[in-house]
Amino acid sequence: MKRYPADRIRNVAVAGHGGTGKTSLVEAMLFAAKAVDRHGRVEDGTTTTDFDAEEIRRKITVNAALAPLEWQETKLNLIDTPGYPDFIGEVVGALRAVESVLVAVDATAGVEVQTDKVWSLADRERLSRVVVVSRLDREHAAFPRVVEEVAERFGRRAVPVQWPIGAAGSFNGVIDLVTMTALTPSGAVALDTLPSEVTATARAARDRLVEAVAETDDRLTETFLEEGELAPEALVAGLQSGIQAGTLVPILCVAAPRGIGIPALLDALIRWLPASSRRKAVGVRAKGGEAELAAAADGVLAAQVFKTMADPYVGKLSYFRVFSGTFKSDSQVWNANKGRAERVGQLFWLRGKHQEPASEIGAGDIGAVAKLAETGTGDTLTDKDRAVTLPPIEFPKPAMAMAVEPKSKADEDKLSTALARLMEEDHTLRVQRASEMKQTVISGMGEPHLEIVADRLKRKFGVDVTLSVPRVPYRETVRAHARVQGRYKRQTGGRGQYGDCWIELDPRGRTEGYEFVDKIHGGAIPRNFIPSIEKGITEAMVEGMVAGYPVIDVRVTLVDGSYHEVDSSDMAFKIAGSMAFKKAMQEAKPVLLEPIASVAVQVPDDQMGDIIGDLNSKRARIQGMEPGGDGTSVVRAQVPMAEMLRYASDLRSITGGRGTFEMEFSHYDEVPAHIADRVIAEAKKQKEAVESH
Ligand SMILES: Nc1nc2c(ncn2[C@@H]2O[C@H](COP(=O)(O)OP(=O)(O)OP(=O)(O)O)[C@@H](O)[C@H]2O)c(=O)[nH]1
Ligand SMILES: [Mg+2]
Helix, strand or coil, rough: CCCCCHHHEEEEEEEEEECCCHHHHHHHHCCCCCCCCCCCCCCCCCCCCCCHHHHHHHCCCCEEEEEEEEECCCEEEEECCCHHHHHHHHHHHHHHHHCCEEEEEEECCCCCCHHHHHHHHHHHCCCCEEEEECCCCCCCCCHHHHHHHHHHHHCCCCCCCCCEEHHHHHCEEEEECCCCEEEEECCEECCCCCCCHHHHHHHHHHHHHHHHHHCCCCHHHHHHHHHCCCHHHHHHCCCHHHHCCCCCCCEEEEEEEHHHHHHHHHHHHHCCCHHHCCCEEEEEECCCCCCEECCCCCCCCEEEEEEEEEEECHHHHEEEEEEEEEEECCCEEECCCCCCEEEEEEEEEECCEEEEECCEEECCCCCEEECCCCCCCCEEECCCCHHHCCCCCCCCCCCEEEEEEEEHHHHEEEEEEEHHHHHCCCCCCCCEEEECCCCEEECCCCCCHHHHHHHHHHHHHCCEEEECCCCCEEEECCCCCCEEEEEEEEEECCCEEEEEEEEEEECCCCCCCCCEEECCCCCCCCCCHHHHHHHHHHHCCCCCCCCCEEECCCEEEEEEEECCCCCHHHHHHHHHHHHHHHHHHCCCCEEEEEEEEEEEEEEEHHHHHHHHHHHHHCCCEEEEEEEEEEEEEEEEEEHHHHHHCCCCHHHHHHHCCCCCEEEEEEEEEEEHHHHHHHHHHHHHHHHHHHCCC
């Protein structure tokens, strides 16, 4: 592939709701631009960008993928992104690499949940946008209705710059509203050969476009009011600067698999969207201060990794965008985040999985490199002596956790390394070893996300696992006072064993923790044995008497005891301490405690009733409600964690994906008796299962 200067490059992420035809659209553009010689289909698993085995099997996009093409002497780096909410992390990474987002909106479904999400992510990165109304050939497709919906949702700045010829089955091409020319797959057609109602609506749409452009600028407004029209050059210039400034969003129309509207779309992207040199990243200098990075090929190197792919065979593949300078193959660069040098081997241009070696990749362009040792997603690669760091990429926090159980010993051995590799490529995945629960817990965006992680473990690393709901970390404590003796005495042949202690056990307040008080005076027990008694007690506390969970928030007071000159030992006193604790606990009204979470759920106002009803069924204590902005409310509640394990899925199904929530551990509270019985029975069953193994 030829090298292009930054002002002849356009970087565009293709994003939107799931199944709006993004991958098909990218494929159609690649094919129209002759970047691929076969028009792949999602149904057949043959598209350029859905090349991964999981994508082929599920017929959805899971990974962001690159798709560069050349059109009108310009390089268009498309990034196909997933629409499914579980993979939003891929969208977040991709948006860092581009200046513009192509938001695909389905012609029958209109604006959907992920359309909103993508829109606000694009706001956050201040990216230019185009809306492409896709799948216009489908039954019930209605361009004017979708245009209304988009304008209602995102403001009047969203205006069509094209108008479809026909709809649904008869959709056959587009009219360019700027030039008023019509294009069909078989070539240009004269406007007056089209049905008069098509040209009439197109003319009305053009008037609306001219008005919208005029409104973006005082001088244009004046001209428009005086002359009732804008000169063609003024219209083009006004449209261009409005789109680049974000005050205008052009709406386009396509039916990708049939190739309708594709060349016109490519023309429009090149014509209206900003060149890559327009995205000026601001880096922080190692020497202090900020640096605005111009996309100059001879400037300081500033390349940011926005995606990492873990491959068990070829190793790690890092996707990067060069914001300034020139990134060279076989060079040494500086990883500013890690503060380490990084050896760089061969650079590539990527198209789907196809790699094309590149000797260097310049400012404004996107590429990939394999086997970086130090570098992860979000890191900046730069020149050591002029080092700059680009802003971090903020990935969303995980919403759902599941336990992974390896199926065999061999799987167990490989699990943690494999998970570490997967975390490198997926910044919305977290792994925790819950050692108390003897479980590895992974958290991510939702159940489908974690299922994909399990699939990847198997396919990429040969690790077979099952997923299950994670165990709840219950605790135990006591509610009453007890005073007991723990006495251990053995006489076996020669030297015996003797340890004897009296302890008092008392409840303490929540979060006050465990306290050991030594009240032995006058040598009832020699001082050197007292640590052994305490050790016996703390070891016994690890598995409480109710259901085997750790004991918290108790005070143990050592009040008395006795010893034997010859037979007493550390071991004997440790056992005596443990015996005493177990006995005391049974007498001191032991209870089960459960973790309670502080939860904040944000949903559209009209769904609040359903959310509160659902939370109440989960034993929640509602604490309050407040407006969340944009027609949403936030409800705050305290809810037992045991009820929240599948909340990501519950919330998604109640709100159709419109709700979000955050949750953190708050405190421990007593489990109501009827639920405690169930937990105890379950613990007993598990203990028996382990013992019979
Ligand atoms: N009739 C019709 N079907 C289309 C069109 N574009 C895509 N499809 C079909 O819609 C389905 C989804 O298309 P994809 O291209 O995978 O959609 P996507 O937006 O990439 O999906 P995700 O990446 O999973 O969000 C596939 O079955 C496509 O063949 C279109 O213009 N017309
Ligand atoms: Mg896709």
